[in-house]
Amino acid sequence: MAEDSAYSKKDEAVDHVYTKDGTVDYHGNPSNKRKxxxxxxxxxxxxxxxxxxxxxxxxxxxxxxxxxxxxxxxxxxxxxxxxxxxxxxxxxxxxxxxxxxxxxxxxxxxxxxxxxxxxxxxxxxxxxxxxxxxxxxxxxxxxxxxxxxxxxxxxxxxxxxxxxxxxxxxxxxxxxxxxxxxxxxxxxxxxxxxxxxxxxxxxxxxxxxxxxxxxxxxxxxxxxxxxxxxxxxxxxxxxxxxxxxYRNQKPGGSPLTRISQVIVASFRKFHVEVPADKSLLYELADAESAIEGSRKLDHTNDFKFFDKAAVQIPSDNAKGSVDTWRLCTVTQVEELKAILKVLPWYTYKRAIGTLR
The missing domain is CATH 1.20.1250.20 (MFS general substrate transporter like domains)
Structure with a gap:
């Protein structure tokens, strides 16, 4: 018990030293909060x-x-x-x-x-x-x-x-x-x-x-x-x-590909019902997001149609591994939703000429 307590305190100390958002320093090591x-x-x-x-x-x-x-x-x-x-x-x-x-x-x-x-x-x-x-x-x-x-x-x-x-x-x-x-x-x-x-x-x-x-x-x-x-x-x-x-986020791959995958997967599952319990939607069990250098995003109720991309059905694992053009994580879906939320604001600001 004493040993477990010592490890717990050590982990807590490490948590206070390094950032939790996946950023790294210029050497590629986890970012030290104090430095x-x-x-x-x-x-x-x-x-x-x-x-x-x-x-x-x-x-x-x-x-x-x-x-x-x-x-x-x-x-x-x-x-x-x-x-x-x-x-x-x-x-x-x-x-x-x-x-x-x-x-x-x-x-x-x-x-x-x-x-x-x-x-x-x-x-x-x-x-x-x-x-x-x-x-x-x-x-x-x-x-x-x-x-x-x-x-x-x-x-x-x-x-x-x-x-x-x-x-x-x-x-x-x-x-x-x-x-x-x-x-x-x-x-x-x-x-x-x-x-x-x-x-x-x-x-x-x-x-x-x-x-x-x-x-x-x-x-x-x-x-x-x-x-x-x-x-x-x-x-x-x-x-x-x-x-x-500086703290640096690692590049996470092409966002255009990820967005396209969500759109394609949503239309492929056009007739699939989204479960009332959103915790049943597909997400990786790991602490880190599947998107390199990004943290997981929580589910929101906007643009509910795209939630279909994160509904897991038997055919998604037919080949033994997840086909990302058929099944996407909640974080990936929320990334698309975030862009769709920003677009009207960006268009409005450009129209009135207030964007730099």
Whole structure:
């Protein structure tokens, strides 16, 4: 009995030292609560976000004017080019989110795409300031850009669009990864993180939309693009500086595959009745989720049709092992439900223009 009590106390001590949400440190070991995450790691993430938003808005806010004044484009052409580029900036996060969830993880996705971002910002600065690739101007309003000079500018801009695609979908959720939901004290601090996160976005946007626009109009485009490029370089340095302190979720495979499996399994079991006792729905007995780097999700009553995918019938084990296109876990079903819940909110926010 004394031995069992000693083991119990030892296990309890271990539980207090390490996170319970599956996160690991930069060595791939379970995250130590005392050495990683929470507000020890968040300043580096917030610094990265503030500088990245300053760089993005500092470069994009006045872009139509740059196309008109320096690339000698008509207003309609300049507006169309900026709209195309801006639209690309909202499409590339689909690539970044997929790579982060399926293969790279959030840390390496942010790190790799941030480097691409800095290269794009540096090239844009060079295209506005270095003789030969800078448009030739005779006075303020009489500028001419060759095809090559315009190409350099657009290559730089679309590198920035690719870079932001790896940062936008990952930074806020990476900040959330620094707080263990299984720890009530840390869970409380998570909401404070998001307050500071959006504060940092607005600080960066404010400086960009006021000071940097003035610099571009009154000092020059080389400085106007150079300062955002330096800000983005600081963002990268800030992010890498916190590497030892971060908690990282392991990539859990392609979410698109898992979502497809739930949809297919639900329609295959169209005529199957969902049991009233939801504890009878299929879930792994292990403590860990089947989705790598994720914890189990509790059943909810939304979108009940998809619960059919987690109803176990004899034919599911006909070949001796579970066919994931016929039988899915509750966690997998809830993952799809969570996405379906968020979609209306996302569509609404995009419609009224409040998403960054």
């Amino acid at each position: 990683t995450g929470t507000w020890k790691a968040c300043p580096f993430i917030l610094g990265n976000e503030c500088c990245e938003r300053l760089a993005y808005y500092g470069m994009s806010t006045n872009l139509v004017l740059y196309f008109k004044k320096r690339l000698n484009q008509h207003s309609a052409t300049a507006s169309k080019n900026v709209s195309n580029w801006s639209g690309t900036c909202y499409i590339t996060p689909l690539i970044g989110a997929f790579l982060a969830d399926a293969y790279l993880g959030r840390y390496w996705t942010i790190a790799c795409f941030s480097v691409v971002y800095v290269i794009g910002m540096t090239l844009l600065t060079l295209s506005a300031s270095v003789s030969g690739i800078r448009p030739v101007c005779h006075g303020e309003e009489n500028c001419h850009a060759t095809v090559g000079q315009s190409a350099v500018c657009f290559v730089a801009l679309y590198l920035v669009a690719l870079g932001t695609g790896g940062i936008k979908p990952c930074v806020s959720s990476y900040g959330a990864d620094q707080f263990d939901d299984a720890d009530d004290a840390e869970k409380e601090h998570k909401s404070s993180f998001f307050n500071w996160f959006y504060f940092s976005i607005n600080i960066g946007a404010l400086i960009a939309s006021s000071l940097l626009v003035w610099i571009q109009d009154n000092v020059g485009w080389g400085w106007g693009f150079g300062i955002p490029a330096v800000a983005m370089a600081i963002a990268v340095v800030s992010f890498f500086s916190g590497t030892r302190l």
